[in-house]
Amino acid sequence: MYPFTTGGDLRFDAGVGHAAVSAGARVQKSEWTAISRGASVKFDSVQKSYDGETLVVKDLNLDIARGEFLTMLGPSGSGKTTCLMMLAGFEPATHGEIYLNDDGINNVPPHKRGIGMVFQNYALFPHMSVAENLAFPLQVRGMARAEQEQRIKRALDMVELGAFGGRRPAQLSGGQQQRVAVARALVFDPELVLMDEPLGALDKQLREQMQYEIKHIHENLGVTIVYVTHDQTEALTMSDRVAVFNDGVIQQLSSPDTLYESPQNSFVAQFIGENNKLSGEVVALDGANCEVRLDDGTLLVADPVNINGAGSRTTVSLRPERIELAPSDEPENVVDGKIEELIYLGDHIRVRMNVAGNDEFIVKVRNRRDKRPISEGDTVKVGWAASDCKALDAVA
Amino acid sequence: MSSATDTSTDAIAGDGIVRAADGTPLKRSLARALRREKLRSFLLIAPLLAFVVISFLMPIADMLFRSVENNIVEDTIPETVQTLASWDADSGDLPDERVYAALFQDLQIAVEQRIHTRLGSRLNYEKSGMSGLFRKTGREVRRMEAEGPFKERFIEIDEDWADIEVWAVIKRYSPPYTPGYFLNAVDAELTAEGVEMKPENERIYLMLFWRTLVMSLMITLSCLLLGYPIGYLLSHLPARSANLLMILVLLPFWTSLLVRTSAWKVLLQQQGVINDFLVWINLIDDAGRLVMINNQTGTIIAMTHILLPFMILPLYSVMQTISPSYVRAAKSLGASDWTAFWRVYFPQTVPGIGAGAILVFILAIGYYITPELVGGTSGIFISNRIAYHISTSLNWGLAAALGTILLLLVMALFYVYDRIVGIDNVKLG
Incomplete structure (x- = not known):
């Protein structure tokens, strides 16, 4: 089992046998797997406008498979939360249809969709105890009391809060509230769970811990999870696939590694991880590689991901950790750079350089024992492989 | 370090x-x-x-x-009070000559200072006719010669001086402190046999207290029923429209109370706007015009209108703090609109209801001007009687006793409220 600290006093009520929690939880989880099954979701050319003048979501087409963990990632105002709200039923789609398990749900009210949801600030009912919060979805479904109690216990054990049923949400720490919110969204066995930036209010350490926790719950239960966040690390850590939103459009939909290694446009390259941008013009295109002349005349060999052919403008994007200072082997691209600034970060050193007229050019140098002394003002050679620099942004 | x-x-x-x-x-x-x-x-x-x-x-x-002070008797006729101390009202005999002689002495001084009529008015609260008796005796005492037998002289002036009950009242109210005002305020009186309720047809205050309580509760309830949806609307509208609506809610605050109350007169009276309209649409006929003013209906309508903002404002400020995600969460968990409202939204507004209700109720229970103007006789409150005793009958002791009882009543209700709702649950914003 993954380690779990509660970030507070873990009080065990007498009477509630809690000693065998982790063993019990494991058994419970397999039960959950047996009865739970993910739902599929389909957005079919969905559009959304609030004011009738601008589209917040522009022609969204998205298929989410059963049991998938899909993250909608994007800056604020990119339309990702709106998509989630349309799926949950709190916002009507202006155009298009949303399907849940192949049934159109545009006219199904939220409470009949059977979708679990975890809200940004948890939305735990403050006037009910933890157990009452969890009982709420079961009560409105008219479940027998005995079964309710059994399910509440199982759900609380799953998030390792078995002894906290009698507490009020206000008496719990942020991380505990978060886990109660997850338990409440799962207690009625939904096939689909939506999470709207659920970890935003937690501190960094707790956030990372909860990422693994949610990921494991997903793996154990097999439910479909649609997760909204603006934190790229969160998206990369947890998801099967990530949909990067910007300006109401999905910029790229792919697995986390593809997203990082092969961004389709400079927005994605910029938004996911760190990135150096060099702009120039495509001068030659020959199958696997292309040649780009930067604005200061430097010639580069790049991977033509998304360009229009010779003569068009392009943005070349490359990751700081793929660049080598004074390369020993012979990569395709070697240029001169002047070191402007050194920032010591422990495990690596960030070197800000002036390369090809761009003085925000960042190179990450690993802090190895055999490091070569470098100092500000030096001019050194920097090199990188053609496959690591992507020519992006075809302009129509 | x-x-x-x-x-x-x-x-x-x-x-x-x-x-x-x-x-x-x-x-x-x-x-x-x-x-x-x-x-x-x-x-x-x-x-x-x-x-x-x-x-x-x-x-x-x-x-x-x-409300308990009663120095006037002892201050005005000190000798009489002293000599009366040895007289037993239950003996069936009139006080002896010494008492009458003392009364003569006391009255001589009192008449000089022109304070004997005040004593008469005071004792008149306890027994009618006392005011006249003292005024008449005061006039005669001036001409009286300073020699006995005073008993016969006084009885000559007014045969009430031969009434044992008159002397009993003077003796009963001679101590410097008296429960008389309080007894009066609860429709009781101090008789020779002790504390007794007044005759049925003279009782008024208990009924008024009861009516004040019941009507204040009705006003609070109607404020809640009308104010809750408005508070809800206010807290859910976009800021611009909410501000406009807020101005409309506060508008009554900026209008004179008298103007507002008079406006209700215009609307509610039998030849008024509402009755005219109802007759015009043939809902009622001309003979059957509704009586909506100068009775309890009028008081309740006008006071609900006046006190409504005091209900809306605390409700609004509490509702504003309730995140819409609670209701959304409830719906996502499978609750219908009504269940989400009743089980999740409403309980969180209880502190606002508590604050608004207590504010409206306490304001209503002591309200005076509106019942006076639109309440007629059946719609007046206890405060109207208090005002009457302060400014018209000048029986300040009774007014003070009524006010004290009202104060204690409010405090008692406040205590009960604290036990039931909990004063910590009251939130003004």
Whole structure:
């Protein structure tokens, strides 16, 4: 089992046998797997406008498979939360249809969709105890009391809060509230769970811990999870696939590694991880590689991901950790750079350089024992492989 | 770091008292450090405190004192009171000559100072006819010669002086403190047989207290019923429209109370706008015009209107703090609109309801001007009687007793409310 600290006093009520929690939880989880099954979701050319003048979501087409963990990632105002709200039923789609398990749900009210949801600030009912919060979805479904109690216990054990049923949400720490919110969204066995930036209010350490926790719950239960966040690390850590939103459009939909290694446009390259941008013009295109002349005349060999052919403008994007200072082997691209600034970060050193007229050019140098002394003002050679620099942004 | 550790080990000396660096106990050191600050904040509130004490607390204390104070009898006819002490009202005999002689002496002085009529008015509250008796006797005493037998002389002036009951009343109300006003205020009186309820047809105050309570509750309830949806609407509208609606809610505050109340007269009277309209649409016929003013209906309608903002504002401020994600969460968990409202939204508004209800109720229970204007006789409150006794009948003692009872009633209800709802659950914003 993954380690779990509660970030507070873990009080065990007498009477509630809690000693065998982790063993019990494991058994419970397999039960959950047996009865739970993910739902599929389909957005079919969905559009959304609030004011009738601008589209917040522009022609969204998205298929989410059963049991998938899909993250909608994007800056604020990119339309990702709106998509989630349309799926949950709190916002009507202006155009298009949303399907849940192949049934159109545009006219199904939220409470009949059977979708679990975890809200940004948890939305735990403050006037009910933890157990009452969890009982709420079961009560409105008219479940027998005995079964309710059994399910509440199982759900609380799953998030390792078995002894906290009698507490009020206000008496719990942020991380505990978060886990109660997850338990409440799962207690009625939904096939689909939506999470709207659920970890935003937690501190960094707790956030990372909860990422693994949610990921494991997903793996154990097999439910479909649609997760909204603006934190790229969160998206990369947890998801099967990530949909990067910007300006109401999905910029790229792919697995986390593809997203990082092969961004389709400079927005994605910029938004996911760190990135150096060099702009120039495509001068030659020959199958696997292309040649780009930067604005200061430097010639580069790049991977033509998304360009229009010779003569068009392009943005070349490359990751700081793929660049080598004074390369020993012979990569395709070697240029001169002047070191402007050194920032010591422990495990690596960030070197800000002036390369090809761009003085925000960042190179990450690993802090190895055999490091070569470098100092500000030096001019050194920097090199990188053609496959690591992507020519992006075809302009129509 | 190390010096901090040193101080903390030094701070707790052998005797277990935590000390500051110079050896004085830390508590005293802290108190000294804070004294200046406390003094300054006290000086800031001092003017207000003085104002409240002089213009509010002291008059109220004086008023409350008047509800039991009864020095007038002893001050006006001291000798008589003294000699009466040995007389037994139950003996069936009139007081002896000494008492009449003392009365003659006392009245001579009182008439000179022109205070005998005041005593007459005071005793008249307890037994009618006393005012006239003293006025008449006062006129005659001036011409009376200073020799006996005074008993016959007085009975000559007015045969009421031969009435044992008159003397019994004087004796009963001669102590400096009296429960008389309070007994009056609850429709009781002090008779020779002790405390008794007044005859059925003279009772008024208990009924008025009851009516004040019931009508205040009805006003509170109708404020809640009307105010809750408005508070909800206010807290859910976009800011611009909410501000406009808020101005409409506050509009009554900016209009004179008299204007508003008079407007209700225009609307509600039998030849008024509402009746005219109802007749015009043939809902009622001309003979069957509704009586909506100068009765309880009028009072309830007008006061609900006036007190509505006091319900809406606390409700609104509480509702504003309730995140819409609670209701959304409830719906996502499978609750219908009504269940989400009733089980999740409504319980969170209870502090606002509590605050609004207590505000409206307490304002209503002491309201005076609106019942006076639109209440007629059946719609007036206890405060109208208090006002009557203060400004018209000048029976300040009774007014004070009624006011004290009202105050105690409110405090008792407040206590009950605290036990049931919990005053911690009241939130004004």
